[in-house]
Amino acid sequence: MNEKTNLADSAYLQLKRDITSGAFKPDDKLLMSHLRDRYEIGTGPMREALSRLVAEHLVTAASQRGFRVAAMSTEELHDIYFARASLEAMIAELAVQKGDDSWEASVIASAHTLSRVEEVENAEQMLSLWDSRHKAFHNAIASGCGSNKLMELRTTMLDQAERYRQLWLRHTVFSPEALADKRNEHKMLIETLLSRDTKKVRTLVFEHMMNPIPIIEDILQEQGLAG
Amino acid sequence: MNEKTNLADSAYLQLKRDITSGAFKPDDKLLMSHLRDRYEIGTGPMREALSRLVAEHLVTAASQRGFRVAAMSTEELHDIYFARASLEAMIAELAVQKGDDSWEASVIASAHTLSRVEEVENAEQMLSLWDSRHKAFHNAIASGCGSNKLMELRTTMLDQAERYRQLWLRHTVFSPEALADKRNEHKMLIETLLSRDTKKVRTLVFEHMMNPIPIIEDILQEQGLAG
DNA sequence: TTTGCAAAAAATATCTACATTTTTATATAA
DNA sequence: TTATATAAAAATGTAGATATTTTTTGCAAA
Incomplete structure (x- = not known):
């Protein structure tokens, strides 16, 4: 039973780690072009990963303005x-x-x-x-x-x-x-x-x-x- | 402050309603082509909506095998x-x-x-x-x-x-x-x-x-x- | 000069169409 | 039947088109 994994999954895990470890700072803009380079992935799967993190409140989304790391306070x-x-x-x-x-x-x-x-x-x-x-x-x-x-x-x-x-x-x-x-x-x-x-x-x-x-x-x- | 909304958002809301209202039954296969027709939307935003519902445990995902409505028991x-x-x-x-x-x-x-x-x-x-x-x-x-x-x-x-x-x-x-x-x-x-x-x-x-x-x-x- | 505004340009986000890969169904042979 | 090959269906991913936002630039008024 080897759980397969697609690009969205691995980007999700990596980005989550990068946020909790501080590689991305609170309130940082998550630029799509930057993320695509960093995780070597297309916009589609990248947006899936971001959507999951939005549901988990680690990322915030504003329509037409992209994604940000959730702020801390x-x-x-x-x-x-x-x-x-x-x-x-x-x-x-x-x-x-x-x-x-x-x-x-x-x-x-x-x-x-x-x-x-x-x-x-x-x-x-x-x-x-x-x-x-x-x-x-x-x-x-x-x-x-x-x-x-x-x-x-x-x-x-x-x-x-x-x-x-x-x-x-x-x-x-x-x-x-x-x-x-x-x-x-x-x-x-x-x-x-x-x-x-x-x-x-x-x-x-x-x-x-x-x-x-x-x-x-x-x-x-x-x-x-x-x- | 009119909150704008993109296609992924509206598909997310509609699908969530369709699942909780019973329009889609537990364990139903969520066929991408069907969803695209139903919500008049491309695969990209549709997958974003599904990803969010996976995070909320209303939908399950199996890599390369698509999405299903979460079972009930x-x-x-x-x-x-x-x-x-x-x-x-x-x-x-x-x-x-x-x-x-x-x-x-x-x-x-x-x-x-x-x-x-x-x-x-x-x-x-x-x-x-x-x-x-x-x-x-x-x-x-x-x-x-x-x-x-x-x-x-x-x-x-x-x-x-x-x-x-x-x-x-x-x-x-x-x-x-x-x-x-x-x-x-x-x-x-x-x-x-x-x-x-x-x-x-x-x-x-x-x-x-x-x-x-x-x-x-x-x-x-x-x-x-x-x- | 400096400030405010408007238009243009650049950057960015979003979406669709299509190409590729994988799974599932069907047919055929042992 | 069981296994294997083939065809169809489906999922996933990329590239590029479109729409929106942000930045820059140009110009006029204070």
Whole structure:
């Protein structure tokens, strides 16, 4: 079952990556001729890729005026993070109610794997390894909720948060204190999950998800992306 | 500020309506030549419209094999309605916490408007009027949550539920008993909202949103759409 | 000179028509 | 029947035509 892929698909993936990684800046004009050169593709498939990203709110479209990278702002930062924290807290609560033994095991396993990110030479490698394992950890928790659609909504929010989250990530991973804080939060989170105290899980997850906001806000100010 | 619109936009809107209204059935092949004829449009813009609907999960795409209307199933019915009920309950809880006087007023106003859907001749008109006012009522409640992103997630789920909801709608609006039940549920809901009992609001909204499931399940069976 | 406006030119977005590639259906032979 | 070859249908992609927006230029008035 090798999933084939057409040009629109690959342009979609590349452009999405280029936007979340910052290769294209917020509010940048996405010039069709430039995109065609960059991704070696015709206008047709390119517009398909853009249309999908418009649906995901990473790109905006104005008829007859083409496409732009969606803007960033502290306002949107708060909106996205609040919605995401609320959703994640609710999903965690459900996971605690529904999760079985194998769920507990997968949470503990992914937490352990995350705690072992240290003996890496390259700083950038460290960043991406911690990021992927951190995501895997929170993903393991959420997976217990038992709802595909809620998991899809969660992915939607994660995609929209990604550009903001990247700012936070560098700050956190390269700061031993911040990293230690996270370790503690995760430890406390696991204890609470295992205790099955749903109410406490909800507030703890909510707060854990809201913590990055002030940090990101500062970085947005510094970089003049505050909008 | 007259929002201009291109062919892809209008094809997107028309096709979306045609899918949710049942003009195209679940799992139908969406033949490009047919779509081009129907919407009087070339392949380019048509594919843009389809790409957006793929992102919204109303259409599925298989590379080199074109597009299909997303299937329906009792499994998906449960998944969508559970996620939607959970989300709506959470949003209602937030609305109760944050909503001000004008929010209360708009909820009561839209409930009143809904209760006055009666003196209409045409049955189909009655259906669409009750539907839009019912939506407006629940929208008024949710609007109090104060989060654009949560409202967007809510719209996402509403769109995905729409085909299932249409089945329930006919059943409910054309049954005096079912309609009376809804009236009571709404009355009780408003009382609880005004009492600001957040916990009760949450469970009440959740149950209200889950009620249609068995009815829709039956209709899916009858129509052989159970998948 | 500088500013404002209008017309022309350039750049860009959008759409269609057609060419190419891939899948699906049909026919034929083992 | 089953497998293989052939034909038809369909999806995908590109190039170029058309329409719209933006920029530049030219000119007149302050």
